[in-house]
Amino acid sequence: MKQPKKAPILKSFGYAFEGIFAGIKKERNMKIHCTMMVLVVAAGLFFQISSVKWCLCFILFGLVMALELVNTAVEAVVDLVTEEKKPLAKLAKDTAAGAVLIAAMMAAAAGCVIFIPELLEWMHL
Numbered sequence: 001m002k003q004p005k006k007a008p009i010l011k012s013f014g015y016a017f018e019g020i021f022a023g024i025k026k027e028r029n030m031k032i033h034c035t036m037m038v039l040v041v042a043a044g045l046f047f048q049i050s051s052v053k054w055c056l057c058f059i060l061f062g063l064v065m066a067l068e069l070v071n072t073a074v075e076a077v078v079d080l081v082t083e084e085k086k087p088l089a090k091l092a093k094d095t096a097a098g099a100v101l102i103a104a105m106m107a108a109a110a111g112c113v114i115f116i117p118e119l120l121e122w123m124h125l
Contacts, residue, residue, distance in 0.1 A: 020069065023068065023072050026072075027068065033104070034065075040111060043115055043118075047119075053114050056110060056114065057114070060103075060107040060110055064104050067099050067100045067103050070099075071097055071099065074093065075096065
């Protein structure tokens with residue numbers, strides 16, 4: 001049996017970027033995550049954080065935003081499959097949202113560990 005032809009790699013990247021931009025455009029929480037990313041980058045530049053701290057920030061940006069996109073995909077698929085209130089549909093949506101919340105809370109905690117000492121040093125406290 002002949003395998004279906006795969007889309008060219010550039011087309012695949014195009015679809016992925018479409019998904020990212022759709023998530024940013026349509027999802028309120030993704031806009032919040034992007035805003036927080038911009039604020040953290042500004043703070044990182046202001047405080048001239050180390051390369052290790054930058055890497056941690058980038059990893060956490062990626063984790064939170066990727067999970068938000070997965071959450072959006074789960075919600076879309078569940079909504080596509082059923083409009084009825086079903087316990088499994090609720091479980092799928094709630095656990096996907098919970099994954100984003102856990103990642104966002106841990107990212108915020110890491111941000112405090114990174115930036116509170118920087119702020120205190122800047123304030124000479």
